[in-house]
Amino acid sequence: GAVVSQHPSWVICKSGTSVKIECRSLDFQATTMFWYRQFPKQSLMLMATSNEGSKATYEQGVEKDKFLINHASLTLSTLTVTSAHPEDSSFYICSALAGRPNEKLFFGSGTQLSVL
């Protein structure tokens, strides 16, 4: 199957700083990538849809100025959590569509963000 690489796996930062998470499709080109957020014991919540070469589409309630998404190439999307606060601590997961005849989602390994 297609491989999606996500880095870093975990990050600890101080409140007020910014953190960048990278998501790469290693063996395929991803026009569209998705960013999810997951709290303990809960399901994945879609944050935004990242489109190569255009602005991301954010879900209702997700602050676009706080969660900056850049999809500058067909193999890389980044999520930057700006001015992080403790309530931003969560597990962030990216994914991309791939496969034939019907595309399916392939996920990165996730990033555990802890804001002190």
Place this chain on the structure above:
Amino acid sequence: LAKTTQPISMDSYEGQEVNITCSHNNIATNDYITWYQQFPSQGPRFIIQGYKTKVTNEVASLFIPADRKSSTLSLPRVSLSDTAVYYCLVGSSASKIIFGSGTRLSIRP
């Protein structure tokens, strides 16, 4: 996007067959049914995908009745390592992928 309903949790024992059913009454004509497995602190992993009838791969089978309003993921002879959360998703490549609550499967020795 079709909403899915799954049991919140299930328990079973090693060596048993486990069947997890998902309801998706509003499935659209173009929608596929896809199941994912997620372990703690990891991204979900693709298990199986189908459109109708039965699909089987090396790890699971997927049964879809003619009306496609539900589907059943079948895991043969489960082991402790199958303890995970299983998600049923319904949609097409053109649609937004929204996760439901998933089924937390616990396998006991």
